Structure formats: C-alpha cells, structure tokens
Amino acid sequence: MKSDAQPANRTPTHESLDAGVIMESRGLKKTYGRGSQNVSVLTDANLILRKGEMVAVVAPSGAGKSTLLHLLAALDTPTSGTVYFDSKAIETSDDEGLAEFRNRAVGFLWQRHQLLPDFTAAENVAMPLLVRGEKFTSALEKARKWLAEVGLEDRADHRAGELSGGEQQRVAIARALVTGPSVLLADEPTGDLDEQNAWAMFELLERLHRVHQLTSLIATHNLALAARCDRILGLEHGVLRSREAAAIAGGFPGGEAS
Ligand SMILES: Nc1ncnc2c1ncn2[C@@H]1O[C@H](COP(=O)(O)OP(=O)(O)OP(=O)(O)O)[C@@H](O)[C@H]1O
Numbered sequence: 072m073k074s075d076a077q078p079a080n081r082t083p084t085h086e087s088l089d090a091g092v093i094m095e096s097r098g099l100k101k102t103y104g105r106g107s108q109n110v111s112v113l114t115d116a117n118l119i120l121r122k123g124e125m126v127a128v129v130a131p132s133g134a135g136k137s138t139l140l141h142l143l144a145a146l147d148t149p150t151s152g153t154v155y156f157d158s159k160a161i162e163t164s165d166d167e168g169l170a171e172f173r174n175r176a177v178g179f180l181w182q183r184h185q186l187l188p189d190f191t192a193a194e195n196v197a198m199p200l201l202v203r204g205e206k207f208t209s210a211l212e213k214a215r216k217w218l219a220e221v222g223l224e225d226r227a228d229h230r231a232g233e234l235s236g237g238e239q240q241r242v243a244i245a246r247a248l249v250t251g252p253s254v255l256l257a258d259e260p261t262g263d264l265d266e267q268n269a270w271a272m273f274e275l276l277e278r279l280h281r282v283h284q285l286t287s288l289i290a291t292h293n294l295a296l297a298a299r300c301d302r303i304l305g306l307e308h309g310v311l312r313s314r315e316a317a318a319i320a321g322g323f324p325g326g327e328a329s
C-alpha cells in the first residue's frame with residue numbers, strides 16, 4: 072500500500088506533477104461555527120492523489136468525509152490549508168478559474184444525489200453543460216450518450232423523481248462525468264442501496280474509472296467495496312491515515328502515522 076506521508080513544509084512542485092500527482096491537500100483544516108459552538112472536523116488532512124488511482128476514504132458517520140470531499144471540490148472553503156490541482160493551489164484561482172475547476176476538472180457525486188425531480192434524466196445530466204454555456208441540443212445529445220453508458224438509455228425522458236434510488240444514483244454518476252473531468256469525487260455512492268445494487272454501482276464506477284482514465288476518491292462505509300480500491304484511507308480526529316482493509320474492519324485503531 073502506498074504511503075501518503077509528506078514532509079510538513081511540502082509544497083507541490085513540478086516534481087510532484089511528474090510523479091503523477093493530480094490532486095493534493097496540505098494541512099486542510101475545517102472548523103464549523105463560532106466561539107463555544109465550534110465543531111472542529113478536519114484538523115490536518117493531507118492527501119496525495121496520483122493519476123489513475125482509485126482511493127477509498129472509510130470513516131464513521133460524522134468523521135468529516137463529506138466535508139473533506141467538499142473542500143477538495145472547492146464547494147466549500149477550508150478554515151486553513153490548501154488544495155492543489157495539477158500543482159496549482161485552487162485558492163489562487165479567480166472566480167472564473169474556480170467555476171472552471173468545479174465544472175471541468177472535478178466530477179462530484181453528492182451523498183444525496185440532488186437531482187431535480189421534475190426534470191427528465193437527460194435534462195439533469197445536461198445541466199452542468201448548460202451551466203457552462205453549451206447549446207441545449209448538443210448538451211442533451213451528450214447527456215443521452217452518458218445515460219447509455221450507465222445503462223439508462225431507455226429512461227432518458229423519464230422525470231428523475233420517477234426513477235428508483237439506484238437509477239437516480241446512476242443518473243447522478245452520468246451528471247458528474249458528462250463534463251469530462253479527470254477526477255471523480257464520490258460521496259457514499261452506494262450508501263442508500265441494498266447489497267446487490269451496491270455491488271452493481273461499484274462495478275459501474277470501476278468500469279467508468281478504467282474506461283475514462285479517471286482518478287477517483289470514494290467515501291464509503293462499505294468495507295468490502297473499499298477493499299477493491301487501490302488504497303484505503305481512514306479519517307480519524309480530523310487527520311487522514313493510510314489503512315489496511317483489515318485494520319479498518321478492526322475498528323479504526325489510532326496512532327499509526329501514514
Ligand atoms: N455546515 C455545517 N455546519 C456545522 N457543522 C457541520 C456542517 N457540515 C457538517 N458539520 C458537522 O461536521 C461533522 C462532519 O460532517 P460530515 O458530513 O463531513 O461527516 P461524514 O463523515 O460525511 O458523515 P456521514 O457518514 O454521516 O455522511 C459533523 O459533526 C457535522 O455535524
């Protein structure tokens with residue numbers, strides 16, 4: 072298992088880019104609230120994602136998995152610390168650069184898929200393309216192609232609210248990937264599914280990861296699925312640690328440096 076250990080003062084360089092690092096976080100800290108109501112979720116989260124890896128983040132509910140993924144996708148801002156994409160600190164991007172990063176570099180699969188129930192599956196998938204100014208016809212065409220990729224060609228014109236939970240999740244995967252991102256951040260993609268559908272969903276993610284040469288970071292509670300990833304990270308007391316599957320199954324023992 073590869074290590075995530077990094078020297079404390081490390082900053083990304085062309086060297087890390089050459090070594091295949093696509094995304095990196097350094098000293099990420101996130102505290103919610105103010106004064107005595109403070110909730111300190113991430114204290115020092117350091118992560119290196121190399122191109123082509125599929126990495127699982129496994130941690131108990133409330134440990135900060137969603138918080139971490141939101142920060143990596145620039146959907147929220149850290150209290151301190153930095154996220155780098157292709158060796159560039161995303162915080163240094165202007166509004167346009169950030170919008171570009173969110174829309175093109177990263178595909179985000181929400182924990183609760185957040186589809187628009189009254190729009191069709193195809194319209195939901197087309198939404199990120201429409202947001203970036205693509206013509207409706209072309210966006211719809213791409214959306215249909217992606218729905219076919221996730222096995223939902225025949226549901227393209229159904230309203231999202233009429234689809235089953237598993238189908239809605241597949242629509243959400245198509246929506247996350249329709250813009251052609253290089254990194255997929257998936258927040259508990261199998262969370263609401265029964266065992267059989269969870270496996271099918273994970274196999275779909277594995278196939279898309281491989282075919283589209285993605286780099287994927289997947290937050291999950293499912294240890295069996297996590298064990299199929301290239302690496303597993305635990306999130307304990309606001310810090311990411313490398314974990315063997317067996318250690319995870321044993322209940323997140325602390326104290327090991329990454
Ligand atoms: N916007 C917010 N304001 C205040 N506290 C928040 C906010 N978002 C999350 N938290 C708190 O941060 C902690 C981590 O939440 P987060 O959603 O990241 O956990 P998680 O690991 O994704 O949990 P789950 O497995 O249940 O999805 C929780 O204690 C949560 O209550």
Ligand SMILES: [Mg+2]
Nearest residue numbers: 136137182258
């Ligand atoms: Mg979560």
